[in-house]
Amino acid sequence: MKKNTFLYVFVFIALLFPSGLKAENDTLKYVDASTFELIGKGFSDTENLYERLPASLKDKTRPAVWSLSKNCSGLAIRFRTNSRIIAARWELTGDVTMNHFAPTGIKGVDLYCLEKGKWLFVNSGRPNGKVSRSVIVKNMEGKEKEYMLYLPLYDGVSRLEIGVEQAALIDNPRIDSPRKDKPVVVYGTSITQGGCASRAGMSYTSQLSRMLDRQFINLGFSGNGKLDLEVAEAMSGIDASCFVIDCVPNVSAGLMKEKYVRFYEVIREKNPETPVLMAENPRYTHMAFDQKTRAAVHEKNSLLKGFYQELKKKGDRHLYYLKAGGMTGDDLEGTVDGVHLTDLGFKRQAGHFYPALRKIIK
């Protein structure tokens, strides 16, 4: 039994991890990522650098929301380098584990490179505990290129360093992509936050940011997109190209009646002409079998449709609506647990949002 266990450990450690990385890692220089451009951040006045809500909300919002705002979903470091190797060293605040979510997605980092105006996946940095060190890519040409390193979706980062060859250049980007100007702000749930993408670049907001060449501010709070008005208040101060409200999965029909329109109004009052997109609850794949869930989702989406129609009737010419039909495909294969999307589901969801948002933000 002992022998078997040892073999398992040996097989998995020796064969799934690329070899030879340790030696390379030791010869690199590591630069604090805080010296580079941080994108996807909605508020400059956060308690710590890699966080998503202003410090002023600390005692105003619910502890669960505050805690989740310290997860880094949507944040990314922009830099350029001519190094043939790129590595990362990062310290997590939580070292969170979940049973339906790959650690790379929860707490890894994810590198993209800009090639001919298109962001391409390079590789992920795999987490190995509270402090991780990972060679992300090696054997590159050594040409100067623009990079984007996504931070963890479901954990916090207290420190991040980027490793490159000793003699390599590493500096702030030359190119403004995804463009800073007037970001899209997305408020929502665990799905919005990126549960359960295999790596941070595959959440739907990350994908859309690359597809639309526009920064996205991810305000997804797992299980807690419950229409907290102080969050709407904070959001309303962002000079956005569009506000997306995508929180229906986290609210009951009762809570929707109580707060949904008010949440919208808080944003609208300060932003009379900014597009607002109301998104329906995605059709959970297990709704094909779970009748109670199916009924609940249909009820909430009808309610949402009603709010939308009423607000349009009152004259809001900048309000938009996104239907759930087709959002995650029609083969029921896009989720890991009926609700949370895999990379397959997120690819489809990004494709569903894309034409709507492209039209809205032009």
Added chain:
Amino acid sequence: MKKNTFLYVFVFIALLFPSGLKAENDTLKYVDASTFELIGKGFSDTENLYERLPASLKDKTRPAVWSLSKNCSGLAIRFRTNSRIIAARWELTGDVTMNHFAPTGIKGVDLYCLEKGKWLFVNSGRPNGKVSRSVIVKNMEGKEKEYMLYLPLYDGVSRLEIGVEQAALIDNPRIDSPRKDKPVVVYGTSITQGGCASRAGMSYTSQLSRMLDRQFINLGFSGNGKLDLEVAEAMSGIDASCFVIDCVPNVSAGLMKEKYVRFYEVIREKNPETPVLMAENPRYTHMAFDQKTRAAVHEKNSLLKGFYQELKKKGDRHLYYLKAGGMTGDDLEGTVDGVHLTDLGFKRQAGHFYPALRKIIK
């Protein structure tokens, strides 16, 4: 700090896990799954029930291969029930953890239902340690339906029970689907074994089994698809509709020259007219950046093409070849780590194999 940690734990446990499952779980009856049909198994004479190689190989093959043969990839339980709830209780042999792979895929179970001749994803059973108990679906109509429960991809199962309502019927299937007759046997690597699908039903062999309505025998051995001839010998005894050799990622060009054709011959000698499909090394997504990996993959695929052409010239009319081009899409987004496929990558890979296999097995 302590308080923050507690909050994290609270938020993740309370909000990502559906509530009310414990009470339902307690009222169910659990039936040993060994009383139901087990599909995807190539050999009846295994050491324990849920394993993939015959006991006779225990002292003949390498310990790493033997150990991996105890992972359940490709195995599934077939049953029918009219229960409105379906649950599972299972004991793992390893309780394996990996940093780029969701626990649901490594060691969870995955339920599908046959609806109008099509297998549809119902939901996954999420692992919670060495022994797990999970309500997979509830609130169903209570009609008798055919189900398939996939076992873990990267862990062993020593015991599995299926939970249904006390008064419900649960029995062996009435319908032979995926058809038992002449399975497809696939020999290969970690990718073949299903790394890194979010759940067992998304490995490419599981998907193809549903798409082609045919049982697949998964002989993927993570990091160890190294052309072991005793494995070819065992495979050659299966009355297959097709043998797929998909192990190039695990072998060096040197090892390919030494053993690839011999491995093929061992199968061919006993099966002179059975189709054999040689699959190229998938184009790893990080090959766009890692020049050394790109060169190595191209070298091995050229070598493979050479073997194929030579064997065809010698007169094998039942030999087929699958090119890597387009196998995992052209946007580089289909892997979690450059190599191992996500559900997005596996969906594409299954779609790439499908027309080739459909033609071969008719």
